[in-house]
Amino acid sequence: MARDRTPAELVGAAPEQAPFEITFDGRPITTLPGRSVAAALWSAGVLAWRTTRRGGRPRGAFCGIGHCYDCLATINGRPNRRACLVPARPGDTITTQEGHGHAEIAV
Amino acid sequence: MVGAACAYYAARSGLSVTVIDRGPVAGGTTGAGEGNLLVSDKEPGPELELALLSTRLWRELSDVLPPRVEYEAKGGLVVASGEASLMVLRDLAARQERAGVKNQEVAGDGLRDLEPHLSPDLAGGFHYPQDAQVQPALAAAHLLRAGRDSGRVLLRLGEDVTGVLKGVSGDVRGVRTASGDLRAPWVVNAAGTWGGRLAHLAGVDLPVLPRRGFVLVTEPLPRVVRHKVYTADYVADVASGSAALQTSAVVEGTPAGPVLIGASRERVGFDRTLSVEALRRLAAQATRLFPVLSRVRAIRTYAGFRPYLPDHLPAIGPDPRVPGLLHACGHEGAGIGLAPATGMIIARILSGGELPMDVAPFRPDRFKQASPGTPRTP
Numbered sequence: 001m002a003r004d005r006t007p008a009e010l011v012g013a014a015p016e017q018a019p020f021e022i023t024f025d026g027r028p029i030t031t032l033p034g035r036s037v038a039a040a041l042w043s044a045g046v047l048a049w050r051t052t053r054r055g056g057r058p059r060g061a062f063c064g065i066g067h068c069y070d071c072l073a074t075i076n077g078r079p080n081r082r083a084c085l086v087p088a089r090p091g092d093t094i095t096t097q098e099g100h101g102h103a104e105i106a107v
Numbered sequence: 108m109v110g111a112a113c114a115y116y117a118a119r120s121g122l123s124v125t126v127i128d129r130g131p132v133a134g135g136t137t138g139a140g141e142g143n144l145l146v147s148d149k150e151p152g153p154e155l156e157l158a159l160l161s162t163r164l165w166r167e168l169s170d171v172l173p174p175r176v177e178y179e180a181k182g183g184l185v186v187a188s189g190e191a192s193l194m195v196l197r198d199l200a201a202r203q204e205r206a207g208v209k210n211q212e213v214a215g216d217g218l219r220d221l222e223p224h225l226s227p228d229l230a231g232g233f234h235y236p237q238d239a240q241v242q243p244a245l246a247a248a249h250l251l252r253a254g255r256d257s258g259r260v261l262l263r264l265g266e267d268v269t270g271v272l273k274g275v276s277g278d279v280r281g282v283r284t285a286s287g288d289l290r291a292p293w294v295v296n297a298a299g300t301w302g303g304r305l306a307h308l309a310g311v312d313l314p315v316l317p318r319r320g321f322v323l324v325t326e327p328l329p330r331v332v333r334h335k336v337y338t339a340d341y342v343a344d345v346a347s348g349s350a351a352l353q354t355s356a357v358v359e360g361t362p363a364g365p366v367l368i369g370a371s372r373e374r375v376g377f378d379r380t381l382s383v384e385a386l387r388r389l390a391a392q393a394t395r396l397f398p399v400l401s402r403v404r405a406i407r408t409y410a411g412f413r414p415y416l417p418d419h420l421p422a423i424g425p426d427p428r429v430p431g432l433l434h435a436c437g438h439e440g441a442g443i444g445l446a447p448a449t450g451m452i453i454a455r456i457l458s459g460g461e462l463p464m465d466v467a468p469f470r471p472d473r474f475k476q477a478s479p480g481t482p483r484t485p
Contacts, residue, residue, distance in 0.1 A: 053327060053364065080326055080404065100364060105399050106329035107223045 020090035024049070031088050038064065038071050038083040041094065049073045049083060053099040074101050108137040108243055108443050109435050110297030111250040112450030117295075118259035120458035125289060126260060127282065129267040132251060133244035136299045136442065139411020141322060141359065141367050142243040143335070144444040147183040147235035148342050150199070151206040153468035154420055154441070157448045159207055160463055162237050164447035168246075171253060176246040177362045183238030184213070184221055184334040185342070186229045186396070192339040193230045199342065200233045210235045224331055224399040238335050240359060243443045268298075271309040271432070279309065279431030295433045295453055300414040302422070302436030306471075311428045314474050315437050317412035319378065321371045321385045323393070324407045327364025331399060335359045338396065341370065345440065346419065350374035352385055356392035358400075366400065368393040370440070372413075379410060413440045416474075423449050423469035424456060433457070434471040 008014070017033040024046055031040035038061040041049060048058035050072050062070035066085045073083040076093050079101025083094075111132075114124045128134070144165050149155040169178035187193035200210045213221060215231045254260030263284075270283035271294060281290040296313075298305040306313035340355040347353060352373040360366050371385040386408055394401040416422060416437035426432045435453050438445045448463070455462050 100327045100329060102326075102328050102331075102403065105224070105331050105402070107331055107333065 022088050022090070022092040022094060024094045025096055035088050036084050037073060037075060037081075037086045037088045037092065037094060040088040041083065048096075049094065050097040051099060056099075072101070073097055108133070108247045108250075108446045109299065109438060109449050110295070111247040111254070112446035113295050113297050113435050113453045114260050114450075115250045115254040116447070116450035116454035117457055118254045118257045120454045120460065122259065122454070122457055124254065124260045125263060125291070126251065126254075127263045127266050127268055127284060127289070129265065131264055132262075133247045135301070136411045136413060137247050138244045139320075139322070139409055140243050140440070140443055141357070141369055142177075142241040142246070142443050143357075143441065144239040144241060145183060145235075145335070145441065146203070146208050146237050147185055147210070147233070148337075148345055149203075149441075150346065151202050153465070154445070155203070155206055155208070156464050157421075157445050157469075158441065159237075160451075161445050161448040162239070164451065165239060165241065165444075168250070168447060169241075172246065172249045175242075176249050177242035178239065178246075179241070179362070180236075180239045181359075182334050183235040184218070184232055184336045185235065185339060186218060186225065186232035186336065187339045188228075189230050193232075196233055196339050196342075208235065209237055222333060222336060222397075224397050225336070226396055226398055234334075240335060240361075241443060242361070246443070268305060268308065271305075271429075273309075273429075277429065279429055293431050293433060293457055295435055297435045299436050299438075299442065300412045302414060302434065306426075306434065309426075309429050309432050311426055311432070311472075312474070313422055313434060313437070313471060314417060315422075316374060316415045316417075317377050318415040318439065319371070319373050319375055319410060319412055320369060320440065321382065321389065321408055321410050323368040323386055323389045323405050324409070325366040325368070325400065326404045326406050328360070328366055328403060329364075330360055332358055332360040332366055332397065336396065337370075338392070344370070344372055347372075348417070348419075352382070352388075354385060354388040354392060356389070356396045358393050358397060365406070366403075368400075368405070372440075374415070377412060381408070381410075414442070415439050418473075421445065421449065421469055422471040422473075423452055424466050424471060426471045428472055 029044040048060040050059040062068045064084045071083040072080045074095045074097040075081045146158045211234045266284045268282045272280040296305045303315035337357040344353045344355045354371045357369040414437045421438040422434040
């Protein structure tokens with residue numbers, strides 16, 4: 001979802017460091033240094049990156065400050081990371097977390 | 108839990124019961140446990156007899172109570188790391204079998220058929236199909252609700268008993284709380300770890316001591332542990348009277364997802380301070396048993412106080428020192444499992460019914476004037 005105006009544009013600011021790429025479910029997303037994974041996904045129009053354990057309902061960032069644990073994502077293969085707290089780094093692989101994210105150890 | 112069971116079975120016998128709890132439902136030890144319904148960890152004797160009766164009653168209750176109480180007849184798996192502890196298990200299992208406990212030896216290379224994530228270097232173990240699990244807080248709440256639905260159980264929460272009322276001849280006439288006197292011909296002391304305090308209010312000594320335990324809780328997981336799995340050391344820890352910190356891994360999954368990791372035991376009074384040492388040992392022992400757990404996160408912990416009596420047996424039945432006073436407390440770490448049988452015994456005593464087993468070993472006055480902490484046999 002493209003935005004007409006961003007805070008950066010409004011104040012005429014430009015980031016000092018170069019943009020970089022991360023991927024979300026295989027899709028490349030360009031983002032800027034200093035953004036959390038949640039911010040990176042949001043600015044690319046992605047609002048949900050987890051499904052609930054029982055109902056399979058979509059979830060994304062809710063509180064945005066690390067308290068509610070709603071924004072859990074699988075980041076670089078590790079499930080249950082709070083996307084709102086983890087800074088995005090070049091080459092990060094974000095995948096939609098299905099439920100608890102530990103399906104591979106089920107017996 | 109024990110109080111809820113007493114109320115439930117007494118109501119079923121046609122008695123009117125008022126349950127007084129100074130906290131919320133399951134606010135004490137009940138809400139701090141794992142919901143163990145075990146026969147596997149008990150030596151043959153009166154406690155095992157009580158556990159076997161309870162196992163049967165829990166199965167009946169699981170038909171009466173809603174599925175939300177998470178009753179699971181999952182079975183227990185006791186594992187031994189070496190040949191020596193396997194011998195100890197084998198001896199215990201044989202004696203338990205003669206007492207009516209079903210069990211079957213599992214060879215070391217067969218353990219992972221039952222529990223695929225178990226460490227590959229275990230010597231062997233025993234499978235106990237009668238072991239089960241329940242969500243203790245929900246079980247207590249729904250048992251009370253079932254009692255209330257019968258119209259014979261009244262629940263008064265957040266009320267502290269401040270005195271025991273007595274007649275001129277010293278017999279019990281009820282209890283006193285902040286909101287007034289409640290008259291009753293019988294008072295059942297089901298105050299768990301605080302049972303000694305209530306006994307004291309009635310003028311008798313009952314040496315119930317707290318034995319602290321921590322449970323470590325993982326993040327929600329799919330089913331990774333099928334049974335109640337614990338090491339042979341746990342049996343020895345349960346039977347020990349030591350005050351020092353003891354830990355032995357007890358690991359089980361829950362329908363909600365988290366895996367619960369116990370069990371620590373230490374006698375430190377009612378100290379709620381977090382013990383990093385206890386948690387460190389629990390985590391280390393659990394991951395040694397189930398290496399897969401080293402890849403998941405522990406998200407919280409909780410602590411509770413088991414009601415410990417010096418000979419590890421509960422106090423169940425009338426107190427001959429105070430007519431009208433009955434005790435149903437001191438079940439240590441087995442209160443959830445032993446609750447239904449205890450409740451049934453109390454109900455039968457109150458209604459003059461036939462007792463389901465010999466309750467003499469549980470006599471509340473068996474400690475005489477023993478000072479708290481002094482081991483005494485009945």
